[in-house]
Amino acid sequence: MIDQFILSLISGIFISGVAGYLGSLMLSKRMSLVAGPLGHLTLPGVALALIYGFDISLGAFPFVILGIVLIWLFEIRTKLPMEALTAVVFASGVAIAFLFLPIGQAEEALIGDISKVSLGDTIILFPLCFFLFLVIKRIYPKMVLINISEDLAKSQGVDVKKYNFIYLFSIAITVALGVKLVGGLLTAALVAIPSATSRNLSRNLLQYKLNSLIFSVLSCTIGIFLFKFTNLPAGPLIILTSAFFFLISLVFKR
Amino acid sequence: MSGTILKVKNLNVELDGEKVLENLSFEVKEGEVLTILGPNGAGKTTLLKALLGLLPYKGKIKWREKVKIGYVPQRLPFIKDVPMSVEEFFKLKGASEKETREILKSTGLNEEILKKKIGDLSSGQFQRILVGWGLIGNPQVLLFDEPLAGIDIGGQESIYKFLEKLREERNLTILLVTHDLSIVYKFTANCLCLNKKVLCYGKPEKLTTEHLTKLYRGEIKFYRHEHD
Numbered sequence: 001m002i003d004q005f006i007l008s009l010i011s012g013i014f015i016s017g018v019a020g021y022l023g024s025l026m027l028s029k030r031m032s033l034v035a036g037p038l039g040h041l042t043l044p045g046v047a048l049a050l051i052y053g054f055d056i057s058l059g060a061f062p063f064v065i066l067g068i069v070l071i072w073l074f075e076i077r078t079k080l081p082m083e084a085l086t087a088v089v090f091a092s093g094v095a096i097a098f099l100f101l102p103i104g105q106a107e108e109a110l111i112g113d114i115s116k117v118s119l120g121d122t123i124i125l126f127p128l129c130f131f132l133f134l135v136i137k138r139i140y141p142k143m144v145l146i147n148i149s150e151d152l153a154k155s156q157g158v159d160v161k162k163y164n165f166i167y168l169f170s171i172a173i174t175v176a177l178g179v180k181l182v183g184g185l186l187t188a189a190l191v192a193i194p195s196a197t198s199r200n201l202s203r204n205l206l207q208y209k210l211n212s213l214i215f216s217v218l219s220c221t222i223g224i225f226l227f228k229f230t231n232l233p234a235g236p237l238i239i240l241t242s243a244f245f246f247l248i249s250l251v252f253k254r
Numbered sequence: 255m256s257g258t259i260l261k262v263k264n265l266n267v268e269l270d271g272e273k274v275l276e277n278l279s280f281e282v283k284e285g286e287v288l289t290i291l292g293p294n295g296a297g298k299t300t301l302l303k304a305l306l307g308l309l310p311y312k313g314k315i316k317w318r319e320k321v322k323i324g325y326v327p328q329r330l331p332f333i334k335d336v337p338m339s340v341e342e343f344f345k346l347k348g349a350s351e352k353e354t355r356e357i358l359k360s361t362g363l364n365e366e367i368l369k370k371k372i373g374d375l376s377s378g379q380f381q382r383i384l385v386g387w388g389l390i391g392n393p394q395v396l397l398f399d400e401p402l403a404g405i406d407i408g409g410q411e412s413i414y415k416f417l418e419k420l421r422e423e424r425n426l427t428i429l430l431v432t433h434d435l436s437i438v439y440k441f442t443a444n445c446l447c448l449n450k451k452v453l454c455y456g457k458p459e460k461l462t463t464e465h466l467t468k469l470y471r472g473e474i475k476f477y478r479h480e481h482d
Binding site: 024144154170 | 258271303306308323325326330333335336337338339341342346347369371
């Protein structure tokens with residue numbers, strides 16, 4: 001039997017790596033805000049998973065997809081800024097979850113619990129995260145162009161709708177995985193903070209995405225070690241470590 | 255040798271049920287500079303987008319076959335959201351190292367700028383980089399949306415000289431959108447005054463005060479004056 005701590009650590013590294021990498025794309029155009037509402041919207045799914053005892057990410061996933069479809073529809077229908085729309089989705093998710101989530105299980109839903117990850121989970125996570133990483137790597141340059149200007153991208157013959165769809169789908173999977181690691185409340189921070197730190201320290205795109213990935217993995221690793229020694233919950237420790245790096249980065253800002 | 259490169263006939267564009275462009279017809283010859291002039295909200299940017307095929311339209315837009323178009327947008331407000339070097343920005347459009355170097359030379363920038371962060375460029379340098387970006391892939395036509403936006407007055411003169419130089423060097427056809435009248439006289443062979451409809455079309459010398467009053471609805475006075 002492999003040590004539970006090692007499993008948590010490996011799973012955490014996979015998830016945070018993808019989250020940090022994808023997060024670097026989401027920083028532009030204020031998309032990182034979208035992860036917040038999506039994280040919150042997973043709460044009803046997480047609640048169901050906890051009550052009926054199936055995988056948290058599995059429970060979260062359909063709700064993230066629902067959230068993305070809603071946000072996408074709202075954007076087309078109302079032309080309101082994305083931030084305003086996501087706020088609607090966000091509050092609804094929390095409200096629904098707390099209609100039926102037993103308060104005793106609220107902690108795991110809200111701030112995650114990577115220490116419960118099983119060997120099976122870890123084995124599934126590896127190919128999933130690797131695949132996700134490759135997909136993000138593939139769409140990265142075109143997404144940068146789309147984020148700079150959709151018109152410019154379209155004038156280059158980029159199929160903006162297709163890329164946005166793959167991008168949103170990647171966000172959905174990443175958020176669903178992130179919920180397992182740091183919970184519905186903190187998933188936004190998991191994708192947003194490392195990229196913000198990296199932005200402060202990087203001079204070009206290559207440095208920026210690498211640093212974002214590295215800071216994310218580093219925060220996660222340190223967070224899980226802190227969890228082992230202090231027995232405080234891992235999710236908040238990971239996010240606080242990440243926030244600490246961000247504060248330091250402000251000092252060295254370029 | 256100077257054949258027609260673009261023919262527009264009875265172009266109509268509606269956005270959200272509102273007519274933005276009505277029955278536009280004009281032609282652009284190869285190597286020509288056409289200025290599209292009009293006040294804010296006249297549909298200038300809409301026209302450029304329709305020409306680029308970014309918007310649905312009724313009527314006819316006919317580019318010469320296999321023509322390559324470079325588009326230089328008005329602003330790129332999101333470009334500074336993430337750190338990116340000039341070199342990486344060029345690579346996004348698939349520029350090779352050789353092409354990048356060639357373009358830098360045409361745009362009068364030196365190679366040191368490649369490693370610079372886009373966010374650290376001066377507005378003049380950024381403008382030149384944007385034009386350079388439009389030149390990647392060696393287009394025959396360049397579409398400019400307000401190339402003066404964000405450039406201080408002192409820099410204006412030089413960017414137009416610069417465009418003129420590029421046009422000669424690369425045998426470019428240039429379509430230029432602006433609300434700045436003075437440009438028309440300095441730079442353009444042909445001018446299209448636009449306010450939803452075409453109000454006048456022809457050589458800038460033929461622009462009359464009457465046209466301009468109609469164009470700007472009497473909101474501005476125009477007088478032609480010489481610069482030192």
